[in-house]
Amino acid sequence: MRALLYSHDACLLHDNGAGHPERAERIPAAIAGVLGCGAEIERREAPVIDTESIYSVHDPAYVNSIEQACALGAQSLDADTAVVEASWEAALRSAGAGIAAVEALRAGEADFAFLAVRPPGHHALHSRAMGFCLFNNIAIAAEVLTASGESVAVLDWDVHHGNGTQEAFYAREDVLYVSLHQFPFYPGTGWVDEAGTGAGVGHTVNIPLPAGSGGDEIRLAVESIVEPVLREFAPGWLLVSAGYDGHAADPLAELQYEAGDFGWLGQRIVSQYPGRSILFLEGGYNTDAIEDSVQATLRGCGGEIFAPSSGSRSAGSTRMIQMAAESASRHWMGVQGG
Numbered sequence: 268m269r270a271l272l273y274s275h276d277a278c279l280l281h282d283n284g285a286g287h288p289e290r291a292e293r294i295p296a297a298i299a300g301v302l303g304c305g306a307e308i309e310r311r312e313a314p315v316i317d318t319e320s321i322y323s324v325h326d327p328a329y330v331n332s333i334e335q336a337c338a339l340g341a342q343s344l345d346a347d348t349a350v351v352e353a354s355w356e357a358a359l360r361s362a363g364a365g366i367a368a369v370e371a372l373r374a375g376e377a378d379f380a381f382l383a384v385r386p387p388g389h390h391a392l393h394s395r396a397m398g399f400c401l402f403n404n405i406a407i408a409a410e411v412l413t414a415s416g417e418s419v420a421v422l423d424w425d426v427h428h429g430n431g432t433q434e435a436f437y438a439r440e441d442v443l444y445v446s447l448h449q450f451p452f453y454p455g456t457g458w459v460d461e462a463g464t465g466a467g468v469g470h471t472v473n474i475p476l477p478a479g480s481g482g483d484e485i486r487l488a489v490e491s492i493v494e495p496v497l498r499e500f501a502p503g504w505l506l507v508s509a510g511y512d513g514h515a516a517d518p519l520a521e522l523q524y525e526a527g528d529f530g531w532l533g534q535r536i537v538s539q540y541p542g543r544s545i546l547f548l549e550g551g552y553n554t555d556a557i558e559d560s561v562q563a564t565l566r567g568c569g570g571e572i573f574a575p576s577s578g579s580r581s582a583g584s585t586r587m588i589q590m591a592a593e594s595a596s597r598h599w600m601g602v603q604g605g
């Protein structure tokens with residue numbers, strides 16, 4: 268396995284304020300995880316994106332407002348998202364990393380790319396920052412791919428629902444959005460009946476999981492829903508919103524994933540798409556958990572076999588996954604409903 272690691276020191280200078288969980292230390296933890304995976308890793312600097320490329324996902328007036336807010340120095344954008352002057356470059360490089368990874372993989376330069384960048388992106392809406400996110404890095408990369416006729420599956424295993432990514436592609440049939448997330452939980456969206464609209468009906472697949480869910484639930488959800496849907500959609504590319512806040516040690520959420528569960532996801536799903544898989548760091552707020560989980564993810568991408576953790580099954584989780592399967596079965600023949 269050959270993998271590319273994109274990051275940049277500018278990502279360390281973005282600052283949400285003292286004591287904020289989305290902090291610079293997350294980046295060296297993720298980098299250590301990638302470099303520790305035992306495979307051949309090439310490190311590259313995340314380049315600055317040109318602002319025009321951001322307009323495929325975000326309102327130009329919104330992009331301009333973020334630039335202005337950063338230029339003014341420390342500013343709060345909402346209850347939990349803030350910027351400083353250096354956040355502008357960090358945001359441009361976080362989004363630019365995705366485009367650079369697309370180009371590198373298209374040129375056959377690696378099998379996988381991992382983007383150790385911040386700010387993260389999957390909560391960023393068309394014209395609104397939220398949930399520590401400024402620009403939707405993964406949605407911008409997906410737009411680059413679909414602009415040249417590729418189909419894209421976005422797999423979002425961050426513990427939070429990626430409401431921004433769902434919004435960006437809700438009416439689209441060329442981008443499949445599949446999310447596993449704690450529910451009910453921030454940001455409040457992601458129930459099973461949010462399945463897309465218009466041409467995009469069925470192309471949003473939400474798999475909510477109650478607090479306490481872990482490896483047993485991942486296995487059930489992947490085997491009964493994620494794998495059959497991916498097989499049927501047969502994406503040209505797989506982009507992963509790789510959040511690590513579902514880890515049992517994470518301070519912000521209540522799922523019970525272990526590092527090996529991310530290894531299992533890497534092997535079971537991501538390794539199936541060599542040469543066309545890009546992993547975007549989203550959440551994850553315990554640095555030890557980030558390092559261990561990123562390392563396991565990459566080892567899984569390289570084909571190492573992991574067993575999902577067991578014993579986690581929480582009250583009601585089987586029923587919730589069944590409801591997600593029932594919803595998906597209306598659009599995907601390979602999913603068994605009811």
Ligand SMILES: [Zn+2]
Binds near residue numbers: 510
């Ligand atoms: Zn998250």
